[in-house]
Amino acid sequence: MSQNSASHNSAPLPDCGVARFLLLLDGPWATLIVRELLHGPHRFTELMDALPGISAHTLTNRLRKFVRHGLVTRTAYPEIPPRVVYELTPLGHQLRAVLTAMDDWALTVPTSAFTPTGG
Amino acid sequence: MSQNSASHNSAPLPDCGVARFLLLLDGPWATLIVRELLHGPHRFTELMDALPGISAHTLTNRLRKFVRHGLVTRTAYPEIPPRVVYELTPLGHQLRAVLTAMDDWALTVPTSAFTPTGG
DNA sequence: TGCATCAGTTACGTCAACTGCACCAATGGC
């Protein structure tokens, strides 16, 4: 796990696109956040509401990572109370194809595939 | 994280296909194993060799989960030394579309997107 | 007898992601 799918601290970059994808969309929440953002720009609390169970801490971290890597833009309005809007960049929007593929797979697959016994 | 992308112990099944997908392809290695299996049937050690860094422990666990959920078949030949072949089921092969989408995204995207500073 | 192979299993430990709770700043309403 030092050159396949871990963080980008020492590894230059895996050749494989799948591995690269996993570099950015790694945790369980990451992909779900992108899914929400695909519906349009969201404020912080809107994302919190849309993702029941996520903590502010986790959401902040994922969002920061996305911003750092150019998947998402963060726009802060100097109002009171503050308003911050997160929006996918064109790069982030290109992830729609991936999410759609995941969706198609999971939805065409029999429900039994998700049960531990397999049927 | 009790009904979005966690295990299938109590949650019936998320409505969202993306969340369902994440139920099965969760860890960093899971997707990479599927990627290798997409190239054809593999023996245990072949998978070990193809995935530098993975431990037998992790590989066993991921493979078991896939078998349990019907993504992969496990064929053990009663030879000495033993030979076990893992192969994707049609269900598993349908994941090719998802992996291809990941690959396309990562490869059309500028390399700078993977650097922490965002380019 | 002892070492090597394959495909694991088991015990034990690490490490990062994630969680919950409290707290902050600045302002509006009561």
Add this chain to the structure above:
DNA sequence: GCCATTGGTGCAGTTGACGTAACTGATGCA
């Protein structure tokens, strides 16, 4: 003054994915 709101931050603690090392069983080889 006190509470609510928004968008977080810090600390402590949990979870579980993952890693290392040792071991198994049956056989071939020296």
